[in-house]
Amino acid sequence: MRSKRFEKLAERPINRETFIQPWPEVGLIALDSPLDPSPSLKIEDGVVVEMDGVRREEFDLIDHFIARHALNLDVAERAMNTPSREIARMLVDINVPRAAVLELVSGCTPAKLVDIVQQMSVLEMMMGLAKMRARRTPANQAHVTNRKEHPALLAADAAEAALRGFAEVETTVGVARYAPLNALAILVGSQTGRGGVLTQCAVEEAVNLRLGFKGLTSYSETLSVYGTEDTFIDGDDTPWSKAFLGAAYASRGVKTRYTSGTGAAALMGHSEGKSMLYLEARCLLVTRGAGSQGTQNGSISCIALPESLPGGVRGVLAENLIAMMLGLEVASGNDALASHSEMRKSAKLMLQFIPGTDFITSGYGAIPRYDNMFGGGNFDVTELDDWYVLQRDMQVDGGLVPVREEEVLRVRERGARAIQAVFDALGFPPITEAEVEAAVTAYSSEDMPDRDKVADIEAAQRLLDGPLTAIEVIRALEEAGFHDVASNILEMQRQRVIGDYLQPAAIFGDNFQVLSALTDPNDYQGPGTGYRLEGGRWSALQNLPQAWDPRTYLESLGAARDRTWLKEIGPAKRGDQPEVVIALGPAFGAQIDRTIGGLDHRDVLSAILQGIQDEGVPARVVRIYHTSDCAFIGYAGAQLSGSGVAIGIQSKGTTVIHRRDLAPLDNLELFSQSPNLDLDTYRQIGRNAARYATGQPTTPVPVKIDNTVRLRLIVQTTLLHLRETQQIRRDRPPTELCLS
Amino acid sequence: MPSHTIHTASGRTLDELNLKALLADELTAEDFRISGETLRRQADTAEAAGYRQLAENLRRAAELTGISNQEVLDIYNALRPNRSTYNELIALADRLENDLAAPLTAALVREAAEVYQVRRILRNP
Numbered sequence: 001m002r003s004k005r006f007e008k009l010a011e012r013p014i015n016r017e018t019f020i021q022p023w024p025e026v027g028l029i030a031l032d033s034p035l036d037p038s039p040s041l042k043i044e045d046g047v048v049v050e051m052d053g054v055r056r057e058e059f060d061l062i063d064h065f066i067a068r069h070a071l072n073l074d075v076a077e078r079a080m081n082t083p084s085r086e087i088a089r090m091l092v093d094i095n096v097p098r099a100a101v102l103e104l105v106s107g108c109t110p111a112k113l114v115d116i117v118q119q120m121s122v123l124e125m126m127m128g129l130a131k132m133r134a135r136r137t138p139a140n141q142a143h144v145t146n147r148k149e150h151p152a153l154l155a156a157d158a159a160e161a162a163l164r165g166f167a168e169v170e171t172t173v174g175v176a177r178y179a180p181l182n183a184l185a186i187l188v189g190s191q192t193g194r195g196g197v198l199t200q201c202a203v204e205e206a207v208n209l210r211l212g213f214k215g216l217t218s219y220s221e222t223l224s225v226y227g228t229e230d231t232f233i234d235g236d237d238t239p240w241s242k243a244f245l246g247a248a249y250a251s252r253g254v255k256t257r258y259t260s261g262t263g264a265a266a267l268m269g270h271s272e273g274k275s276m277l278y279l280e281a282r283c284l285l286v287t288r289g290a291g292s293q294g295t296q297n298g299s300i301s302c303i304a305l306p307e308s309l310p311g312g313v314r315g316v317l318a319e320n321l322i323a324m325m326l327g328l329e330v331a332s333g334n335d336a337l338a339s340h341s342e343m344r345k346s347a348k349l350m351l352q353f354i355p356g357t358d359f360i361t362s363g364y365g366a367i368p369r370y371d372n373m374f375g376g377g378n379f380d381v382t383e384l385d386d387w388y389v390l391q392r393d394m395q396v397d398g399g400l401v402p403v404r405e406e407e408v409l410r411v412r413e414r415g416a417r418a419i420q421a422v423f424d425a426l427g428f429p430p431i432t433e434a435e436v437e438a439a440v441t442a443y444s445s446e447d448m449p450d451r452d453k454v455a456d457i458e459a460a461q462r463l464l465d466g467p468l469t470a471i472e473v474i475r476a477l478e479e480a481g482f483h484d485v486a487s488n489i490l491e492m493q494r495q496r497v498i499g500d501y502l503q504p505a506a507i508f509g510d511n512f513q514v515l516s517a518l519t520d521p522n523d524y525q526g527p528g529t530g531y532r533l534e535g536g537r538w539s540a541l542q543n544l545p546q547a548w549d550p551r552t553y554l555e556s557l558g559a560a561r562d563r564t565w566l567k568e569i570g571p572a573k574r575g576d577q578p579e580v581v582i583a584l585g586p587a588f589g590a591q592i593d594r595t596i597g598g599l600d601h602r603d604v605l606s607a608i609l610q611g612i613q614d615e616g617v618p619a620r621v622v623r624i625y626h627t628s629d630c631a632f633i634g635y636a637g638a639q640l641s642g643s644g645v646a647i648g649i650q651s652k653g654t655t656v657i658h659r660r661d662l663a664p665l666d667n668l669e670l671f672s673q674s675p676n677l678d679l680d681t682y683r684q685i686g687r688n689a690a691r692y693a694t695g696q697p698t699t700p701v702p703v704k705i706d707n708t709v710r711l712r713l714i715v716q717t718t719l720l721h722l723r724e725t726q727q728i729r730r731d732r733p734p735t736e737l738c739l740s
Numbered sequence: 741m742p743s744h745t746i747h748t749a750s751g752r753t754l755d756e757l758n759l760k761a762l763l764a765d766e767l768t769a770e771d772f773r774i775s776g777e778t779l780r781r782q783a784d785t786a787e788a789a790g791y792r793q794l795a796e797n798l799r800r801a802a803e804l805t806g807i808s809n810q811e812v813l814d815i816y817n818a819l820r821p822n823r824s825t826y827n828e829l830i831a832l833a834d835r836l837e838n839d840l841a842a843p844l845t846a847a848l849v850r851e852a853a854e855v856y857q858v859r860r861i862l863r864n865p
Contacts, residue, residue: 061861064855064858064859069793069796102790206816210813238820241819244845247803248801251802251804253772290793292797327790469772470769497772498774498778503794518789
């Protein structure tokens with residue numbers, strides 16, 4: 001036997017996901033594996049001889065690296081002797097500043113870090129994020145890629161992403177050899193949208209480094225680190241090679257951020273039976289020990305794996321928090337597809353969105369999911385308005401600014417034309433007018449003409465192997481009349497020489513102002529402190545193009561009205577014959593002339609009258625002045641009716657059939673969902689009222705129920721009711737009306 | 741960091757890095773390279789703010805400013821697992837220290853050689 005409800009539940013998007021019970025021995029456990037070690041640290045003569053239960057002789061690569069580089073041994077003893085719960089409480093205590101926590105935590109081993117966050121609920125961890133993130137001002141990062149690796153589309157999309165406020169734009173490739181052209185396209189595009197957007201192209205390390213050397217990229221977050229020795233070796237690196245690589249990028253003025261996340265070791269088959277969070281804590285200490293200014297973590301591409309397990313999403317939040325406790329910039333995940341369920345996806349996002357992180361997503365798809373070459377795209381270009389609304393709902397800065405369509409079209413065209421000019425000047429395969437035009441309005445790469453892939457790849461190789469650098473790009477742009485774009489790219493090169501953006505959590509604000517943990521340190525210490533979305537920024541974030549001025553709606557109601565069809569003929573008297581009184585709201589057919597459903601008041605009244613007449617019952621029409629409430633309008637009508645039966649109708653169309661002997665808020669029939677009422681329904685309302693008036697058996701009028709009506713039209717309802725209420729004259733008795 | 745103190749790796753001042761000079765073909769990619777001196781100052785700044793490991797990284801970076809792109813890539817590859825023998829890494833460290841004025845990087849390589857030997861991720865000679 002199957003329950004129809006369970007059948008429906010089984011069809012829900014959430015049940016397309018996989019949920020498993022923990023299996024600690026193979027690392028399929030989010031937190032708290034029985035094989036996780038207890039925190040311990042022994043230091044002899046300034047050398048770590050035991051860490052988390054492992055003696056120095058047994059250290060693996062990662063233990064060795066952490067013991068030598070990651071721990072601040074001066075505070076280690078104090079840190080390890082402080083109860084984990086006490087440090088957890090410091091994380092949420094507004095009286096303890098971030099710096100005090102950073103200092104103490106710098107002496108903690110991986111197991112100690114895990115033990116601290118294990119004391120905390122998700123809510124407390126969010127409090128921790130608000131205080132511990134490095135940069136005061138939160139930001140966001142975009143993915144810009146497409147299946148055709150189309151340079152004009154990449155440039156246009158990067159320009160739009162920059163305009164929308166993304167502080168970093170990241171691209172990658174489907175075919176590895178395209179990398180130099182993709183890096184070039186998003187560099188040119190992003191600097192068209194806003195000067196100072198950092199860009200990177202995620203490819204193999206050696207190519208990545210060469211792109212950085214050429215000034216085509218300004219940051220790199222491809223430096224993966226792993227929580228077990230075997231995974232590290234499978235990744236073809238060691239903590240030492242990664243540390244060297246980090247220094248290599250910095251030596252060319254390129255910002256770097258390491259990347260790691262829960263689930264990677266289990267996925268690669270080398271978990272050693274440790275929990276995902278414990279292994280991630282090791283990754284983060286390697287990251288800090290190597291001298292990276294920050295990390296991209298939050299499970300990243302493995303997110304579905306911790307999500308299959310109990311507590312997985314909590315664990316992912318915990319890893320963000322541990323990274324921040326280590327003083328690292330955090331680009332906090334939310335990039336890879338995290339759920340089929342919109343509810344689950346959004347709920348997960350809130351853990352980072354509400355407290356704010358250095359980059360709330362480490363890649364928001366500023367393109368359609370179809371074109372996302374990072375393998376997913378948790379959020380994409382079609383969900384941008386949802387993001388804007390969430391910012392506006394909660395007064396939270398998610399790093400994005402609402403934009404106007406015409407502005408977007410303008411920067412997209414300029415971005416596409418700029419890359420066209422660069423391709424032309426460098427002798428790359430031409431970008432045609434048709435390609436530029438397609439890129440301006442494109443939704444996805446399906447809207448773009450195909451290009452000669454062989455020729456593009458050949459040009460990409462020339463760019464990588466030859467002497468061309470950002471200098472030739474700047475010259476090409478300046479000579480083609482793109483002075484602002486040329487100036488922005490030049491300034492990016494100058495910033496490489498200055499190096500202020502190598503400091504933790506650095507991005508460029510307006511006019512290349514560096515915002516980092518040093519220039520814009522997070523000073524959150526409870527209500528009234530830290531980053532607050534207010535002033536001009538709050539105005540900008542609430543200014544959605546879809547938002548309208550409610551005053552204009554009321555003004556539009558007053559236009560083009562013919563008020564002559566309803567004439568007042570004197571005070572309404574109480575009838576003594578069988579009849580139906582139709583009681584109109586104060587504004588009906590006057591200050592308001594149609595219902596919220598768009599029905600002309602004349603047609604509505606005619607339909608009701610027709611219904612009454614069909615039953616052979618006389619009708620009178622009166623206007624009620626002393627109230628705008630539907631029940632009281634109907635009640636007032638009923639007091640005047642010879643039969644005691646009346647129809648009360650508000651201008652927005654809400655209707656009641658009332659009877660004199662009922663309490664004011666009681667009724668015979670109520671039609672509250674006025675947008676669903678059509679003229680036939682009004683006619684039936686008239687008929688039923690007539691039947692009540694003559695004492696005949698009456699079946700209630702069937703009505704359509706649509707529960708989204710209130711959601712869609714509550715503002716219009718409010719405004720119409722406001723207009724009606726403004727017409728109330730408390731002391732004025734009901735008036736008899738005749739129809740002309 | 742006040743801009744008047746900054747020189748590029750090639751010895752130019754920031755003010756010289758302008759569009760006019762670029763269009764006159766007076767600038768090369770070398771002129772847009774950060775200098776070791778600037779990186780060391782950034783390291784001091786990071787250290788003073790409590791970011792000790794970042795400071796160490798920037799000091800290693802300062803040493804690498806004088807090393808060619810190709811050699812940087814070669815050193816990176818030498819440090820990858822199972823790429824080098826112990827003696828090769830020690831020789832690399834010596835060269836970094838003695839010929840390339842990179843003692844901090846040399847120490848990192850030397851340390852790697854010791855650990856790689858214990859963990860058996862050296863290339864067999």
